Structure formats: structure tokens, C-alpha cells
Amino acid sequence: MSSGKVITHIPESGRDAIFRVWRGDSTAGQFVDYKIRVQPGMVVLDAIHQIQAEQANDLAVRWNCKAGKCGSCSAEVNGMPRLMCMTRLDMLDLDMPVIVEPMKAFPSIRDLVTDVSWNYAVKKRIRPFRPRKPDAPDGTWRMQQDDVDRVQEFRKCIECFLCQDVCHVLRDHHKHDEFIGPRFLVYSAALEMHPLDAEHRVGDLKNEHGIGYCNITKCCTKVCPEHITITDNAIIPLKERVVDEFYDPVTRLFRIFRPKKA
Amino acid sequence: MAQINVPLPQLRKLGETSRRDRWWLAPLLTFLGLSAFIVYSTWAALQGEHYFVPGTEYLSPMYSPVLFDSWKIAAPSGHAWFGPWPDWLPKTLLFIPITPAFLILWAPGGFRFTCYYYRGAYYKAFWADPVNCAVGEPGFRGKAYRGEKKLPLIFQNVHRYFFYIAVLFIFLLSYDAIISYWFHDAAGHGHFGIGVGSLVLTLNPILLGCYTFGCHVYRHLVGGRKDEMSKLGPRKKVYDCVSCLNRRHMMWAWFSLFWVGFTDFYVRMVSMGVIHDIRIL
Ligand code: SF4
Ligand code: SF4
Ligand code: FES
Ligand code: FES
Numbered sequence: 001m002s003s004g005k006v007i008t009h010i011p012e013s014g015r016d017a018i019f020r021v022w023r024g025d026s027t028a029g030q031f032v033d034y035k036i037r038v039q040p041g042m043v044v045l046d047a048i049h050q051i052q053a054e055q056a057n058d059l060a061v062r063w064n065c066k067a068g069k070c071g072s073c074s075a076e077v078n079g080m081p082r083l084m085c086m087t088r089l090d091m092l093d094l095d096m097p098v099i100v101e102p103m104k105a106f107p108s109i110r111d112l113v114t115d116v117s118w119n120y121a122v123k124k125r126i127r128p129f130r131p132r133k134p135d136a137p138d139g140t141w142r143m144q145q146d147d148v149d150r151v152q153e154f155r156k157c158i159e160c161f162l163c164q165d166v167c168h169v170l171r172d173h174h175k176h177d178e179f180i181g182p183r184f185l186v187y188s189a190a191l192e193m194h195p196l197d198a199e200h201r202v203g204d205l206k207n208e209h210g211i212g213y214c215n216i217t218k219c220c221t222k223v224c225p226e227h228i229t230i231t232d233n234a235i236i237p238l239k240e241r242v243v244d245e246f247y248d249p250v251t252r253l254f255r256i257f258r259p260k261k262a
Numbered sequence: 263m264a265q266i267n268v269p270l271p272q273l274r275k276l277g278e279t280s281r282r283d284r285w286w287l288a289p290l291l292t293f294l295g296l297s298a299f300i301v302y303s304t305w306a307a308l309q310g311e312h313y314f315v316p317g318t319e320y321l322s323p324m325y326s327p328v329l330f331d332s333w334k335i336a337a338p339s340g341h342a343w344f345g346p347w348p349d350w351l352p353k354t355l356l357f358i359p360i361t362p363a364f365l366i367l368w369a370p371g372g373f374r375f376t377c378y379y380y381r382g383a384y385y386k387a388f389w390a391d392p393v394n395c396a397v398g399e400p401g402f403r404g405k406a407y408r409g410e411k412k413l414p415l416i417f418q419n420v421h422r423y424f425f426y427i428a429v430l431f432i433f434l435l436s437y438d439a440i441i442s443y444w445f446h447d448a449a450g451h452g453h454f455g456i457g458v459g460s461l462v463l464t465l466n467p468i469l470l471g472c473y474t475f476g477c478h479v480y481r482h483l484v485g486g487r488k489d490e491m492s493k494l495g496p497r498k499k500v501y502d503c504v505s506c507l508n509r510r511h512m513m514w515a516w517f518s519l520f521w522v523g524f525t526d527f528y529v530r531m532v533s534m535g536v537i538h539d540i541r542i543l
Contacts, residue, residue, distance in 0.1 A: 079281030079396055099280045104396075144492035168392040172274070172399045173407035195490045212411025216382040219395030232478070232508065236378050240422075240482035247419040 004091035010040045017094040019047055021059070022101040026108045032056075033097060038089055044100060045073050045084035048112070060111035068225055071160030075112050076101045081162040081223045084112075103165040116161050122180050125208070129191055130199040147195035154190035154234060156226040159183065163220035163230060169213045179210035182220035182230045189234035192241070206242045211235070274398030276390065285394040292387035295516065296380075299523055303367070306526050310334040310361035312533040313526075314341055317448075319441040320459045320539075322526040323466055325363050327434050332361050373428040374519070376421035378478050379511050381410075422479040432474055435467040445541075456543040459528060466518075466525045473514035476507030 017038045020031045034051045045063055052059045064070040066085045073084040078092060078099050092098055106114040135142045163182040169175045180188075188209070192201050205211045216239075220230045228234070244251040279285065306324050310332040313325035321328070321341050331339050333347035342362075347353070352360055374380050385391045391407075392399050410418050442463040445455040474480075485494050485501030494501060507514065531537045 076280065076396070079279050081396065093282065096282065101280065144490075146491040146498065147489070150491065166395050168399060169407065169409065171396070172392060173403065174405055175407065193489050197489070210411060212416065213407070213409035215385050215391065215409050215415075216378050217385055217392060217395075218382050219392070222395055231382070236478045237482060237486045240478065241487060243419050243422065244487065248422065
């Protein structure tokens, strides 16, 4: 998700804009239009707050940092999963109503707030970090920068779950029981590729975590506000490790002779 | 696995979305681009002639390597590894001609078909799975979605074997590029020269190399499978180069695809006498 180019110039004196906001809960709901006066420099979350203050005191929205770092203001703006606090109004066409709706891959609680607790349950199922025996007698380890470079990218994740929301395996196929989603494939990659980690997760990835459901269509990469190259750097390398272990007869044969991780 | 207990929003219908941009454009271009290539390459493969240019060493990449010369041509092309079309090979199958191209095209075809980039792209463009990000899919798949976890798409995992063969093709096509600087005069004497065709044939393995050596399989084999990159030694440089090509894998995929088609077209047109190959030297 790039910062995007300016589509609408908002004058210093401000201008009118219509926001078509989803109001409702898990049982029913509808879009309601709100017309407000917007100023230069505003983001979608500001507009929602203004609507809340001026016209709809009961509008439910979750937010915290307003700086793109807490990952709580995830929603869909004009159909694309985005952080509301990082979506500037001048990136949108304000001549048309701006559609703001909750994420689609999780159950709705109220208005723009969804229940993302499924993600926390999934995380608990991933084998935690298990470091190898310390390298030095004083109980410390040695690592090179080259070793950690790759996993550092994955650690930028703010758990906004936008990638989970856009992934069609969850969004359109509702495979929540069988697929952990891109966020947790990134998490698995961060652990599995960690130079000190001695745990083995490839079997889980194939069997319990459903990595095979990902059909590498890269929507997760497209929406990640932290610009993590989810598909190319996390998922595909993990898929290749699954191939090594389960689908490639040659590497399977070699594996018999190679010592296991400590 | 964690269960989700609260009802999820209704599944959307095909093409249903709140997106305002032209989300249909990218899959449409992919569809048109790949379809155009499939139609042209099938047509070219069915011809069984004009895949080389007499008097030059030009050879269409869609026919290289030539295992047996086509049964449609009278004089040998000079490129065949095992001579003329043998009797034990049928000439047609259900009235469809079998040409030397069909003996080899399965390899680059399979390589591209199982390539991670193309997979993602044609799942969208040809199977609408999904049509594009955050756009509704055809409803029939729903929860029955199998992805690449089950048959038949689980076979995409053979990609690395196609990669091994593709590397072999890079060497073969590089050889074709090198010999394309050799020409024969009417008396049969060979001499060095440079034709526009030589340049066309040279660019081909370069673009294909950038595509093939940026493959995710290669990236994995050369270093990605290791957790401690610092232990790779000089191979770390190779890994970095592969990663660099890999970042533009989509671009190389399209450039190389187009150029393979264009190279065949060029050789074919020169061979048919439609265009004249300009000799630079
Ligand atoms: S690349 Fe895979 S994980 Fe990412 S959105 Fe597509 S199917 Fe989901
Ligand atoms: S990987 Fe990116 S999109 Fe997914 S949860 Fe983390 S920050 Fe959000
Ligand atoms: S409010 Fe924290 S990321 Fe938007
Ligand atoms: S991933 Fe595209 S060629 Fe291997």
C-alpha cells in the first residue's frame, strides 16, 4: 500500500465530502451517508472521528495510535483493506462518496469494528521460538547481520490483519479452520528462518496450517502497510521448504542421511 | 485449528466489490497477453517448417533443440540432433500435425505453467480465483476451494524439476545465439558476420536467463533454504543476485515471453522471405 498520489486537491478553506459508512452489527446493517467539511491533511480516521463528534455519537470505530503503528484502525476504504489513519483524503476521489466498511474476513461486532480474536487463537498454535544451545559458555549466542537481515523484514508486522482480510482463502472461502493466513505465514517464516531457532515447523505448515491453500495471488503483499513482501519473501520460501520435505523425492532421500537440527 | 464462531459476512458474488479503481484491467491484460502467446505459439508449433533460415544458422527457439527434422521439409535444416523424422514417430495425431516443436515445447511450457509468478497471475486472469484482490469470486467454489493443497494443483510442486530442464535450455539457446554469427555463402563457405537476426537470437537467452535465474526455486536452492546466511560464503553473492532478479521476476517473465515469440516470428518471416535480414557485418 503506497502513500499514493494526490487525486483530489483540498483547498485551505476546506471542502465538502460524503462518507458512506457501514452501520450495523453481525445480524443486520446498511450504508449511511454523512456529509462533512474536510480540511487539507486529513486522513479517513479524522473524517470518521468528525462524523462521530458531529453527527453520529454512537458510531463504533477502533483506533489507538493514529500513526500507522498499532494496527487497530483496519477497515476497507473504497473497497481496499487499509489503515484508516494512513489513508489521506487527498488520495481519494472526493467527488464521489467515500465508502468505509469493516473488514470482511472477520465477524462484525458493530459498525467498523470487527472481532479479530480468531487471529490470537491461531497464533497460539504456532510452535514458539526454541533457541539452539548457547554458543558460548556464558550462555550467549553469536549471530551475523547477514543472518538476521531476512527475518528483520518480517518483524515489522504490526498485526493489523489487513493481509488476512484481503486473502481470498479466508475472505471468500472461509477456510479459517484449515488455513492460518498470510500474517501467520509471515510469523512462521520469522521463526523458521531465524538463525538461532531449532524448532521444526514445516510439517505443521503443510498439514495443520494449510500453506497449500495459498495460491500466491499476492493480494496480501499489496495491502501490507509495512510493505512486507509477504508472498515472495515469506510464503514462497516456506512453500519451497515444504517441497523439500514432502514433495521432492531427491531431497527426501538426502534428508535420511543428513543430521537433524539440534 | 482455531474455530470462528460468529457468522461471517455473506460471500460476495462474482465481480462484487466496493473498489473504485479499474481492478479488472490487470487480469484482463494478463488474459489477453497469455492468450495471444498461446495462440501464436500453437500456430507456430503446428507449422513444422520455416523454423530455420538456409544460409544462416538462425533457428527458432520454439523448435530448439531440434531432435528430428520436421517431416514437412525436403532438405535437412542442419540443426537436427538425430537426423530426419523417424518412421516410428507418427506424423499426425487426429489430423493434427506433429512437429519437432511438440517434442520439446512441453519443457519451457511446463516451466512457465508451474512458475510461481504465472500461477498467481493466471489463477486470477483465467480462473477468477480471485479475479482481483477484494473482488468477489464465482460462488460455486466457496468452501470447496482446494488451492494448491490438494489434487490437481498439488502438482505445481514439480516446478523445481522444470527449473533444472530450463537451465539446460538456457545453454542450448545460448549456443544457438553464438552460432547465429556464422553465415554461409552460395559456395558453401562459412564466415563470421552479424545480422539483425543474430542480435534477436542473442537477446533471447539473455532475457530468458534473467527470468530463469530469478526463479524462486533457484533462490531457495542457492541459499534460501539455509537459516544462517553468513555460512553461505561466496554463495551469498549468488543469492543476492538471484534475489535481485527475483524482485523483477514478473517483468522478466513478460519480456522473455514476448521475445521468444518475436524471435520465432523473425526467423519465420526471414525464412519465408517476407522480410529481408539486414547484415550489419
Ligand atoms: S498470496 Fe496467498 S496468502 Fe497472500 S493473499 Fe494470496 S492466497 Fe492469501
Ligand atoms: S503482515 Fe502486513 S498486512 Fe499483515 S498483519 Fe502484518 S503488517 Fe498487517
Ligand atoms: S490507529 Fe494505530 S494504526 Fe491506525
Ligand atoms: S518462480 Fe517463476 S520461474 Fe520459477
